[in-house]
Amino acid sequence: MFExxxxxxxxxxxxxxxxxxxxLKLAEHLEHPEGKFKSIHxxxxxGKGSVSHMLASVLQAAGYKTGLYTSPHxxxxxxxIRINGRVIPQEDVVAFIEENQTFLGYNRLSFFEMTVxxxxxxxxxxxxxxxxxxxxxxxxxxSTNIITPELAVxxxxxxxxxxxxxxxxxxxxxxKAGIIKKGIPVVIGEKQKETxxxxxxxxxxxxxxxxxxxxxxxxVYHTDLRGHYQKKNIKAVLQSLQVLSDLGWKIPExxxxxxxxxxxxxxxxxxxxxxxxxxxxVICDTAHNAEGLKIVIAQLKxxxxxxxxxxxxxxxxxxxxxxxxxxxxxxxxxxxxxxVPRGLDANLLKEEASRFGLEGKAYSSVHEAFLAAExxxxxxxxxxxxxxxxxxxxxx
Numbered sequence: 001m002f003e004x005x006x007x008x009x010x011x012x013x014x015x016x017x018x019x020x021x022x023x024l025k026l027a028e029h030l031e032h033p034e035g036k037f038k039s040i041h042x043x044x045x046x047g048k049g050s051v052s053h054m055l056a057s058v059l060q061a062a063g064y065k066t067g068l069y070t071s072p073h074x075x076x077x078x079x080x081i082r083i084n085g086r087v088i089p090q091e092d093v094v095a096f097i098e099e100n101q102t103f104l105g106y107n108r109l110s111f112f113e114m115t116v117x118x119x120x121x122x123x124x125x126x127x128x129x130x131x132x133x134x135x136x137x138x139x140x141x142x143s144t145n146i147i148t149p150e151l152a153v154x155x156x157x158x159x160x161x162x163x164x165x166x167x168x169x170x171x172x173x174x175x176k177a178g179i180i181k182k183g184i185p186v187v188i189g190e191k192q193k194e195t196x197x198x199x200x201x202x203x204x205x206x207x208x209x210x211x212x213x214x215x216x217x218x219x220v221y222h223t224d225l226r227g228h229y230q231k232k233n234i235k236a237v238l239q240s241l242q243v244l245s246d247l248g249w250k251i252p253e254x255x256x257x258x259x260x261x262x263x264x265x266x267x268x269x270x271x272x273x274x275x276x277x278x279x280x281x282v283i284c285d286t287a288h289n290a291e292g293l294k295i296v297i298a299q300l301k302x303x304x305x306x307x308x309x310x311x312x313x314x315x316x317x318x319x320x321x322x323x324x325x326x327x328x329x330x331x332x333x334x335x336x337x338x339x340v341p342r343g344l345d346a347n348l349l350k351e352e353a354s355r356f357g358l359e360g361k362a363y364s365s366v367h368e369a370f371l372a373a374e375x376x377x378x379x380x381x382x383x384x385x386x387x388x389x390x391x392x393x394x395x396x
Contacts, residue, residue, distance in 0.1 A: 001077070001097065001111055022109050023143040026117040029103050033117075033124035034147045037067065040240070041147060043135040043176045044155030046292045047189060047233045050225060050272055051155055052134040054237045057266040058259030059130055060084050062251045067123040067131030069144070071115070074271055074286075074393040081119045085267045088122055096121060112136055116143040130249075138165050140178020150247060152179045152208075153240050154199065155233065156190035158291035159322070169194040177202040185209040185243050189236030213239035223260040227273035227285065229295040234260065271392045273299070280377040281305065284385040284392045288314070290322040296386070297326050305382035309373040312353075313337060313366050313391035316344040323387075324356040331384075332376065333360025334369035338390030366394035 027034055042052045049070055056068040066084055073079040078087035096118045097104070104114055123131045133149070135142040157173045165172045173195035180186045180202045188199055191214050203210040213235040221238070223230055237260070241251050263269055273296070276282040281303070287296040300308070308331040314320070315338065327333075335350040337343040346362035346369075353360070363369035373383045385395045 001114055020141055020143065020145065022107060022113050023116060023146055025107060026103070026109060026113060027120070027146055029100070030117055030121050033120040036124035037120075037128050038130045039067075039147045039149040040130065040132050040151050040153065040244075041135070041144065041149040041179045042132060042153045042155070043139040043142075043179050044153075044189065045158035045172070045176075045289065046287070047155035047229065047236070048134050048153075050227075050230060050233045050269070051153060051189070051236050051240075052132045053263050053267045053269040054223065054225070054233065054260060055153075055240060056082075056085075056132045057263045058237070058241060058251065058256055059132075059249075060266050061259035061262070062249075062255035064129040064249075065127070067119075067126070067128040068267060069116070069119040069123075069131060070134045071112070071136055072389055074389065074396055079268065080115060081122055082267065083123070083126055083128060085265075087268070088118075092122060093118065110143075113143050120147075135176075135179065138178070139176040141175075142179075145179055148181060149179075149184060150249075151240060151243055152181065152184055152186040153236060154179070154186065154188050155236055156291070157192060157195045158289055159319075170198050173198040174202075180206050180208050182206045183208060185211065185247075187211045187213055187236060187239045187243060189213050189239075190232060191215075211239050211243060216242070221256060221260050224262060224264055225269070225272055226275065227296065228299045229287075229292070230272075270396060271389070274392075274396075276395075279379040280309075280374075280381040280383055282383045282385070284395055286389045286392050287386060288318070288323075288388050290319075290326065293323060293326050293386075297328065300382075300384055301328065303382055306378055306380035307332065307382075309334065309377055309381060309383045310360075311336065311366065311369045311373050311383065311385040311391065311395070312349065312387045313346070313369070313394075314344050314349060314387040315340070315342040315390070317342065318344065318388075320349075320352050324353055324358060327353075327356075327358055329357040331358070332373075333358050334373045335360055335362045336364075336366040336369035336391065338366060338388050339394060340390050343388075343390065366391050370395050
């Protein structure tokens with residue numbers, strides 16, 4: 001799957017397809033697994049992964065057999081496809097490819113299209129009660145958008161993947177709004193001036209009930225996910241659970257408490273304000289665009305430490321002028337290239353960063369950069385690892 005076919009996360013633009021025809025062909029070949037289980041569809045620029053995992057954790061705690069499809073993975077491809085927190089078994093991955101190899105090869109399906117087909121096929125065969133399906137990059141033409149869910153959730157809109165989705169928040173919202181379907185309720189996690197009319201218009205066109213999580217009042221719930229940004233995500237989750245309850249799903253209060261407090265345990269979520277060690281404190285976070293990094297760096301500045309060390313690696317299509325000015329100038333940087341074709345050369349990153357007053361050394365790998373940061377750190381220091389999913393994955 002990795003080597004024969006392009007994959008957007010690894011190689012970038014050449015792997016991106018704005019077309020659902022292949023996915024629809026695959027669905028037909030697999031006898032339409034997407035119609036054999038209930039689902040919730042989650043899109044958005046930031047927070048969609050956390051929201052998906054939280055919803056899955058709560059529904060699991062409520063006793064439902066819950067599928068979870070997310071991307072990208074951090075360490076193991078199978079993280080993308082889980083049931084009740086357990087990753088898809090290796091033999092199921094192998095069997096799917098073996099059984100469908102001729103079709104997959106002949107139709108030249110992308111990595112993402114194949115993975116979506118595999119997930120839907122697995123959820124149908126395992127007869128899940130419900131599956132949380134996270135979109136890839138957009139919404140309207142995303143391979144996941146062949147489902148008819150119980151509920152659609154759009155967390156927020158930021159300027160990410162502009163080469164594919166549009167240059168303005170309204171244009172990007174238009175792509176994400178493509179998951180709003182006829183008569184299916186939609187929850188909007190964050191009210192934004194530029195995107196509000198886009199979502200309202202689309203919901204009206206589709207005769208879909210629209211809910212704005214920010215307008216509702218909920219009791220305070222805690223979660224084991226420690227990022228400050230999770231406060232917004234929890235609101236989107238609670239609003240979604242309320243809509244599901246109204247649709248007849250049984251989600252008792254204790255399932256909400258248990259589910260939100262045990263997201264990592266129930267679903268295996270990693271890389272969201274993940275504290276890996278205490279002395280020195282080591283934190284990693286997969287935030288990689290300006291909106292996400294703003295919140296993460298604000299939280300980083302509130303931590304207590306003697307010196308701050310930042311292991312940073314990014315991909316080569318990242319808008320660095322929007323991202324690098326957010327980082328603290330008094331930190332020591334360890335620049336590295338994530339080990340994927342899209343990784344940006346460490347020396348180029350170092351050069352670009354110095355234009356914004358960020359100083360440090362370039363290393364030949366993320367592993368070496370992290371070891372150097374550890375070597376330079378005292379117990380009272382803090383090491384932060386970020387800039388890309390791939391940088392975090394290598395340290396994990």
